[in-house]
Amino acid sequence: MIPFCISWFIWICVQQLALYQMGLNWFEALTDSIVSNSLLIYVSMLMFTILRFYLPRTNSVLNLFMWVMILTTGWFFATDKLLDLIYGSNQHYQSIVKNTWPIRFAIGFLINGGISVIGYAYFNWQERAETEKKKTEAEQLTKEAELYKLRQQLQPHFLFNALNSINALIGSRPAEARNMVQQLSEFLRSTLKKEEQQWVKLEEEVHSLQLYLEIEKVRFGHRLSTRIEMDADALQLQIPALLLQPLVENAIKFGLYDTTGDTLISLKAINEKGELFIEVENPFDIETAAAQKGTGFGISSVQRRLYLLFERNDLLQTETKENIFITRVKVPQPYLPGALKKV
Amino acid sequence: MHYKVLIIDDEPLARSIVKECLQPYPQLQLVEECNNGFEGVKAIQQHQPDLIFLDIQMPKITGFEMLELIENPPHVIFTTAFDEYAMQAFEAHAIDYLLKPFSQQRFDKAISKWMEISKTTTAASTDQLLKEAAKHPLQQERIVVKTGTKIKIIPLHEIHYLEAADDYVKIITAEGSFLKKQTMSYFEDVLSTALFVRTHRSYMVNMQQITRIDPYEKENHVAVLKSGANIPVSRAGYPKLKMVLGL
Numbered sequence: 001m002i003p004f005c006i007s008w009f010i011w012i013c014v015q016q017l018a019l020y021q022m023g024l025n026w027f028e029a030l031t032d033s034i035v036s037n038s039l040l041i042y043v044s045m046l047m048f049t050i051l052r053f054y055l056p057r058t059n060s061v062l063n064l065f066m067w068v069m070i071l072t073t074g075w076f077f078a079t080d081k082l083l084d085l086i087y088g089s090n091q092h093y094q095s096i097v098k099n100t101w102p103i104r105f106a107i108g109f110l111i112n113g114g115i116s117v118i119g120y121a122y123f124n125w126q127e128r129a130e131t132e133k134k135k136t137e138a139e140q141l142t143k144e145a146e147l148y149k150l151r152q153q154l155q156p157h158f159l160f161n162a163l164n165s166i167n168a169l170i171g172s173r174p175a176e177a178r179n180m181v182q183q184l185s186e187f188l189r190s191t192l193k194k195e196e197q198q199w200v201k202l203e204e205e206v207h208s209l210q211l212y213l214e215i216e217k218v219r220f221g222h223r224l225s226t227r228i229e230m231d232a233d234a235l236q237l238q239i240p241a242l243l244l245q246p247l248v249e250n251a252i253k254f255g256l257y258d259t260t261g262d263t264l265i266s267l268k269a270i271n272e273k274g275e276l277f278i279e280v281e282n283p284f285d286i287e288t289a290a291a292q293k294g295t296g297f298g299i300s301s302v303q304r305r306l307y308l309l310f311e312r313n314d315l316l317q318t319e320t321k322e323n324i325f326i327t328r329v330k331v332p333q334p335y336l337p338g339a340l341k342k343v
Numbered sequence: 344m345h346y347k348v349l350i351i352d353d354e355p356l357a358r359s360i361v362k363e364c365l366q367p368y369p370q371l372q373l374v375e376e377c378n379n380g381f382e383g384v385k386a387i388q389q390h391q392p393d394l395i396f397l398d399i400q401m402p403k404i405t406g407f408e409m410l411e412l413i414e415n416p417p418h419v420i421f422t423t424a425f426d427e428y429a430m431q432a433f434e435a436h437a438i439d440y441l442l443k444p445f446s447q448q449r450f451d452k453a454i455s456k457w458m459e460i461s462k463t464t465t466a467a468s469t470d471q472l473l474k475e476a477a478k479h480p481l482q483q484e485r486i487v488v489k490t491g492t493k494i495k496i497i498p499l500h501e502i503h504y505l506e507a508a509d510d511y512v513k514i515i516t517a518e519g520s521f522l523k524k525q526t527m528s529y530f531e532d533v534l535s536t537a538l539f540v541r542t543h544r545s546y547m548v549n550m551q552q553i554t555r556i557d558p559y560e561k562e563n564h565v566a567v568l569k570s571g572a573n574i575p576v577s578r579a580g581y582p583k584l585k586m587v588l589g590l
Contacts, residue, residue, distance in 0.1 A: 157400075160424035161354070164443035168356035171363060219354050260379050260402045287496050288403050288485075 011111075012037050023096050031086060032097070036079040040108055043075040044115040051119040055127060068116050072109045076101075158215075158249075159188075165219050180218050187211040191242065199334060202269060202276065203235040209248050209267065216252055220263075224256055227266040234271040239278075239331050240309060243302060247280045247327050250298030254289065254325060255282030276331040284325050299327065347374045347390055351383040351406065352398040352422060357443065361396050361422060364450040371454075380409035381494055392417050394457060396441075399423045404494065407476035408487040412494065414524065418461060420453050437472055477533040486514060488521040495521060499538060503552045504574055505530055507545035517570070540587050542566060542580035550587055 012033045019029035047067065056063045080101075087093040162184050169177035190208035206228065213226050248267070255263045268279040299318060306315045310332055319326045348371045352358045358376050365371055374390045377383045379401050387395070397419050399406040406423075410416045421440035423430065430440050438460055439453040486497045497516060506513040511522040512530060531541050541547045552568045556576065559565045564576040566584070576584060 157424050160443050161357075164360065164424065165354070165356045167444040168360045168363075172359070219356060222355060257400065258402050260381070285403060 028093050035082050039075050039079050043071045044112055047071055047116050048119045051123050055123050064116055068113045072112050075108055076105050162215050183211050183214050198241045199238045200241045202237050202239050205239050205244055209244060220256055223262045225264050230269045231271050234269040234276060237271055237276040238333055246298035246301050251280050251282035254284040258288055259285050274333055278329045280327045282325050283323050286323055345370055345372050346393040347372055349375055349386055349392040349395040351377040351395060353379055353401045364447055380404040383409050384412050387413055394418045396420050396422050399425055404487050407473060411473055412489045418457055488523050490521055502549050503568055503570055505547040540584050542574060542576040542584055546574050548574050
C-alpha cells in the first residue's frame with residue numbers, strides 16, 4: 001500500500017512539473033495534476049474491484065481491454081469536465097492544455113491498463129492458490145474417510161468370527177460361551193467409549209488388549225500364546241486411547257491369521273526416564289509376506305496418528321529379524337493438564 | 344447313497360459347528376477336517392469328496408487360491424465371516440455361501456440347494472467363480488501355483504513374463520518357471536493392465552522388467568527384459584505397450 005501511495009505522489013509531481021514546463025503556473029499545474037490523477041486513482045480502484053469479483057478467463061482478455069478502454073474514456077471526459085468547471089474561463093490555461101489530450105489519454109490508458117494487468121495476475125494467482133488449497137483439503141478428507149473405512153474393516157470380520165465361536169461353544173461348553181460373551185462385550189465397550197482424542201493410562205489400554213487377545217485365544221487357543229511384560233511404573237503412564245489396538249491387530253493378522261504353526265505374540269512396555277516405550281512382537285510368514293504391500297495398514301495408520309498428535313515421524317519404528325516382526329513405539333508424555341486436552 | 348464331505352477351516356470351533364449341522368444327514372459322511380488350504384489340497388486329492396465346506400480367509404493361501412490348485416474341484420459351500428457384499432459377487436457361481444454364524448435352517452437350505460444341483464451336474468463349474476475371486480483385492484498381489492507336491496506363492500512383482508503353453512500358462516520368474524492350468528485371456532482379465540501387458544498372443548510381460556524395445560524383422564518388435572529374455576511384440580501388441588509406457 002505504501003509504495004503504491006508513494007508512486008502516485010511521485011506521478012502527481014511529475015505531471016505537475018511537465019505542465020509547469022509547458023507554461024502553466026505552479027498552482028494551475030498542481031490543480032490539474034491533482035484533479036486528473038485523483039480521478040484516475042478512483043477509476044483504477046474501480047477496475048481493481050471489478051477484477052476482484054469478476055475475473056475474465058484467459059480467452060476473454062479482450063473483455064479486459066474493453067473495460068480499460070471504457071473506464072479510461074470515462075475518466076478522460078470527467079477530468080475534462082471538472083477542469084473546465086475550474087479553469088473554463090482561463091484563456092492562458094486553455095491554450096496550453098488544449099493540445100495535451102492525446103498524451104493524457106495515452107498515459108491514463110497505460111496506467112489503467114497496467115493496474116488491470118497487475119490486478120488480473122494477482123487475483124488469478126489468488127484464485128489458483130484457493131483452488132489448490134481446496135483440492136488439498138478435499139484430498140485430506142478423502143484420505144481420512146479411507147483410513148476410517150480401513151480401520152473398520154477388521155472389526156466386523158473379527159466380530160462375526162467371535163460370534164461364530166460363541167455359537168459353537170453354547171452347545172458343548174456353555175460356561176466358556178458365557179465367559180466369552182462377557183469378554184467380547186467388555187472389549188467392545190472399551191473400544192466404543194473411547195474417543196480417539198482421549199488419553200488413557202497404559203493399564204487401561206492393556207486391559208482391553210488382553211480382552212482382545214483372550215477372544216482370539218478362544219478361536220485359536222491351540223496355537224496362540226501371548227506374553228505380556230509391563231513395568232509397574234510404565235502402566236501408570238499415559239497413552240492416546242486405542243493407539244496400540246491397530247498394532248496388535250496387525251500382529252494377529254500376520255502372526256496368527258497368516259501362519260499355520262504355533263504363534264507367540266508379545267507385548268512389552270518400559271518407563272525410561274518418564275517416557276513410555278512399547279514393543280510389539282509377532283512372527284510372520286516370509287513366503288506370503290513378500291506379496292504383501294508395505295508394512296500393512298495397521299502400522300501406517302498408527303504412524304499417521306502419531307504424526308497428527310506430535311508432528312513427529314520418528315516415534316514408530318519397525319524391524320524384522322528372520323521371521324519375527326517387531327514394532328517399537330515411543331509415546332511422549334503430556335505433563336500439563338492443558339496439553340492433555342489439546343492433544 | 345453316501346456322499347463324502349470335507350470341512351476346511353482354520354478354526355476348530357468353526358468346524359465343530361459344521362459338524363453339528365451335519366448330524367441330521369447320515370448320508371453325508373465326513374471324511375476329514377483340514378486346518379488350511381495346504382491340507383485341503385492333499386485331502387481333496389486323497390478322498391475325492393463330493394462336497395466341501397470351505398472357509399475363505401485362511402493362513403497362507405485363501406480358499407479361492409486352494410480351489411485354483413485343484414483339477415475338477417468338487418462342489419463347494421463357502422463358510423465365511425466375509426461381508427455379504429463381497430460374497431454377492433460369487434453368488435451366481437458357488438453352490439451357496441453360509442455367513443458365520445449361521446443357523447441349522449440356513450445350513451439345511453444350502454444342503455438342499457446342493458442336492459438339487461448335484462442331481463443335474465457332476466462337476467462344479469468353478470472357473471467363473473475363481474475369476475471373480477481373483478479380482479478381489481485380497482488376491483491381487485500374487486499367484487499361487489503347485490509344483491509337484493509343493494505349493495508356491497509368487498508375488499506379482501517377481502514375475503518376469505507369462506507364456507502360453509498348450510493348456511497351461513508358464514510363469515517365468517528369477518527362480519525359474521512354473522506352470523498353471525489357465526488361459527492367457529484369464530490372466531489378461533485378472534492382472535492389472537498397469538503392470539502386465541499382453542504383447543503377443545502367447546506372451547504377457549511385466550512392464551517393470553522391460554529395459555528396451557527393439558525392432559525385429561519387418562513391422563515387429565521384441566521387448567528386452569532385465570533378465571536378457573527377448574519377448575515377441577506383435578503388431579497388435581506394440582500400440583498397447585506404447586500406450587502403457589506413455590509414448
